Amino acid sequence: MLRLYWFHTKRILRGKEELFWALIFPLVMATLFYASFGSGVDLEEMNAIPVAAVRGENVAFTSFLQAMDGDTLAVQEMEEGQALLALSEGEIDGIFYCEKEPSLTVVGTQLPESILGALLEGYLQNASMLEEIGKTHPLKLPAAIAAMSDSQSFIQNVTTQGNVLDNNLTYFFGLIGMACLFGAFMGLTSAMNLRADQSALAARRSVAPTHRRTMVVSELLAAFTIQFFNICILLLYLHFALGISFGEKWYLLLPVCILGSVTGVAYGIFLGSLHLSEGYKTACLVGSSLLMSFLAGMMFANMKDIVAHHAPFLSKINPAALIADAFYSISVYENPSRYLENLALLAIIALVLVTVSFVRLGRERYDSL
Amino acid sequence: MIHMENVVKRYGELVALDHLNLDIREGEVFGLLGPNGSGKTTAMNCLLALLKYDKGSITVFGQEMRPDSYELKRQIGVVPQEVAVFDQMTVQENIDYFCGLYVKDKTRRKEYTEEAIRFAGLEDYRKMLPRKLSGGLLRRLNIACGIAHQPRLVILDEPTVAVDPQSRNRILEGILELNRKGSTIIYTSHYMEEVEQICSRIVILDHGRSIASGTTEELKRMIRTAETILIEGIVLSPEQLSGIQALKHVFQVDYDRGTLHLTVKCTSATHNLIRLLHFLEEEGVSFGQVYSQLPTLNDVFLEITGKELRD
DSSP: OHHHHHHHHHHHHHOHHHHIIIIIHHHHHHHHHHHHHTTOOSEEEOOOEEEEEEOOSOHHHHHHHHHHBTTTEEEEEEOHHHHHHHHHTTSOSEEEEOSSSOEEEOSOOSHHHHHHHHHHHHHHHHHHHHHHHHHHOGGGHHHHHHHHHHHOHHHHHHHHHOEEEOTHHHHHHHHHHHHHHTTHHHHHHHHHHHOTTTOHHHHHHHTSSSOHHHHHHHHHHHHHHHHHHHHHHHHHIIIIISOOOOOSOGGGHHHHHHHHHHHHHHHHHHHHTSSSOHHHHHHHHHHHHHHHHHHTTSSSTTHHHHHHHHOHHHHHHOHHHHHHHHHHHHHHOSSTHHHHHHHHHHHHHHHHHHHHHHHHHHOOOBSOO | OEEEEEEEEEETTEEEEEEEEEEEOTTOEEEEEOOTTSSHHHHHHHHTTSBOOSEEEEEETTEEOOTTOHHHHTTEEEEOSSOOOOTTSOHHHHHHHHHHTTOOOHHHHHHHHHHHHHHTTOGGGTTSOGGGSOHHHHHHHHHHHHHTTOOSEEEEESTTTTOOHHHHHHHHHHHHHHHHTTOEEEEEESOHHHHHHHOSEEEEEETTEEEEEEOHHHHHHTSSOSEEEEEOSOOOOHHHHHHHHTSTTEEEEEEETTTTEEEEEESSOSSHHHHHHHHHHHHTOOOOOEEEEOOOHHHHHHHHHSSOTTO
């Protein structure tokens, strides 16, 4: 087993194409991101977001804004013209219109604006309920608003520690998610080298008297080890060369890197074991990894939150989003619940993919070759 | 040693092996000859328990061959048709790796690897990567990886495809040497000359069926053609052609008026040429070059199936 493990470790390390995608490409991307965004990517103190509230007929929404006034928002009541002037001069980050259909006007796309958008989104999802309570039990409206505010977990989480990240860091977290998934290139090659219906080399190995499990485990372990070191190299590069901070609890990154690497490699094995041409499989790998990374915020920072709010299930099954969010949680939150939730979901995905990999690779007799 | 009985393998509507029976004895060089797509590789993959088959039974060394028959597999060496090595690893590392899948003992493995390198004539290339090797050397590496563990049975699936004549001869000599050292060989090919040259017994496959089997001589005796005479640059009248057709032992005459080639097939291999030349002299017919050929395995295949081996 050890001999096979070393052999495959050497083989992967000499495989230029696999290493390019799994290591060099993320390093290059990180450098380009850094060149684009500069070094303004660090933890910063979060203050209450200054907003204007333009009074209207919607009492429930006005009450909601009043409830949020404090740690999260700094609400000032203004006339529309005055509010627009304040917004254009950068005195406030957004204007809430308390009309029958509440609306928001912002000019930027940074984190404060995305928080304001999410706040409005959260309110609208519960608006009919709040309006009903406002009509029937007006005295209970503040309690209902408070309960609803509790469910706005990301706002809650931000406020508990008082830290928030520069939005640019989201790109790097998405990139780390992508780098983990690009471990799939190694998994893909491993699957091609292990399934007799995929290559002559695999067929030759299948007729050898070495136990199938030994072959699969040695190959997977080799791919996983290298991928884990690839991710570590990327993190070290981000931290020491580009000066990106992951907070004080850096040791919490290791479980994410381990599970992310396993998920990436196992994802590649799953793709590699499909009955498709090698070129098609590679295209699927690159396309799906980039799509998952995009949804995790690698190319558009607010995308992660948009997906989390509009299609929460998607963000729970997207390994890139889970990895990015785990990094985010480590850097921002004191409370580890969100980090642990991400880790647990990632572990489930990794377990499912590894199990599927073993089933797909454990097969030893084929219908056709 | 190997017994395949009534093996049927279907790919949907296509019958790849049609009630195939094979018996391979210990110590022989067994040739499986047939055109591309005749079922040679499928038969070997079924034998190695890589492919499921629909019907029949296969035993190797008296035992049923299954994917987990590791003790049986330990005694078998396989050289696939395609070169199947790790491109990132050197010649020596590749041979050592494949040998190590069969031989656990480190000292013995090193010894066997060295022996395989010497056997394949790869001493000067041991540190080279496969992509730096020529086609012939690559084929030799492919063989070395398959036989390094010194198996009792070696299966070679078209090992000389796209190989230069020099390397081909070396490979064929190497196969005979393996056999002399005690290995039983199964050699599949569509090159009849090679099969004729090295195999002690041959089965001819077509459409997944065994259409003939025996030694080369036995196979040749199965057909009518004992001698084929070819004459170039000859002009013949219909009467003269009829005269040739009437000669003793002649059973088929083909005359191409375009190329002026005459082909005469005879059932006996004695004095046919003298009789034919005598007839042409009497008729005053002039002609160019004359060739006399004994039957080949291609003639055997042609006569049984009505098509050329390489069709």
